[in-house]
Amino acid sequence: MQVKTERQVALVTGGSAGLGLELVRTLATEGWTVVTDGRDRTRLTAAAERDNVVPVPGDVTDSEHRLALAAVVHDLGRLDLLVHNASTLGRSPLPPLRDVGIDDLRKVWRANLGAPLVLTGALLPQLIESRGILLSISSDAAIEHYEGWGLYGASKAGLDHVTLTFGAENPEITAYAVDPGDMRTQMHQDAFPGEDISDRPLPATVVPHLMALLEQRPASGRYRAHDFATPDAAVSAGATPK
Template identity: 30%
Template structure:
């Protein structure tokens, strides 16, 4: 039976891969991102299965409109993937601008709180699922990555709190690994001056040697999780290729 999912940050990279995987599984997907062109392209390919809204999710007032627009398009919500996020600013704390950190937290943390809060009534009805895209940076410190790492730690722990408060909704935080996306390009382009040389060079080398993941690989896992994550995973964090998720990694 066809389900309805919201996917944020869905215009490119991992979000687009997740959305495509869900559509291929005959589900309906409501996309949210700032860029209309790529969203419209997917809707044109799948007019009955895809709808979208362009929005800057850092504006916390748009969260109710996202949920209402998804309901208007498809009449229910079975799951939501919180995928949007920013790495910037890549700066050391001594050189940081606190307002840039505030902007990063608005995007990476507070927009997730706003969206989840608005989605909870519908997800209670469907006994639905929430997948939050986390990062290994939530558990390890890298010079220059303070705003990103701490915001991902916050949103990962937010997942655990949802699970405690909303046990009928299955919530999971997933690290998708190092992907061949624009975020990795930003690290290579902007990270050199603030990151430690060894860590920076490791990112450059992984790209040069073709070791970055195709977003479709973890994207397929995340799509399966928002569709069918089991209650034993509720509130927990996993890497996308964790042994606990073996059944979701099958082709």
């Protein structure tokens, strides 16, 4: 039975670790009801420590799991924010494109492009009704060309295109592809096996910029998270925060 909540509702994929986890926690603290998923049931359950976080264990590339996510959103009666955060790097160490095979392509593109594409389509009516926001976590590899990052970067370039096309086709929503910058996450560590990545900022430092983006709500487009100043940054620069 559908019972429409008065709270704003967000669905954040990949919310059991890294940037997804920090974003889920922040949204929940700000009073949102947050639906989130992850493949590791134990870690996801531990991450969903607030009453207004709804964990749905599973792999976003699985069609039955996507149906389960859509069912939870339907029961809540609204969707104000859809965040495509879950993704995969592919093989580690990162292979050059000459060594990439169809199995590599299938794995990376199903997670990074296919799943967001079909999940957005399934949830589009709710997002349109709320005049909500579609936010896809991108990468600088989508527009730059780094050795070993070709397959991942191509998948993120595709995600950017799909996300912003949804926005162009549905002017009732606002669509963003956002580059969060380098972060100290397990996925980034997997990209540099054996290297010290402790100089990268923690995901928690990126979330305030994403929240500033949501608050300012500029036109649909591709942005860098750090293009959006946080209130603390505005104060330090001598500006008056909104």
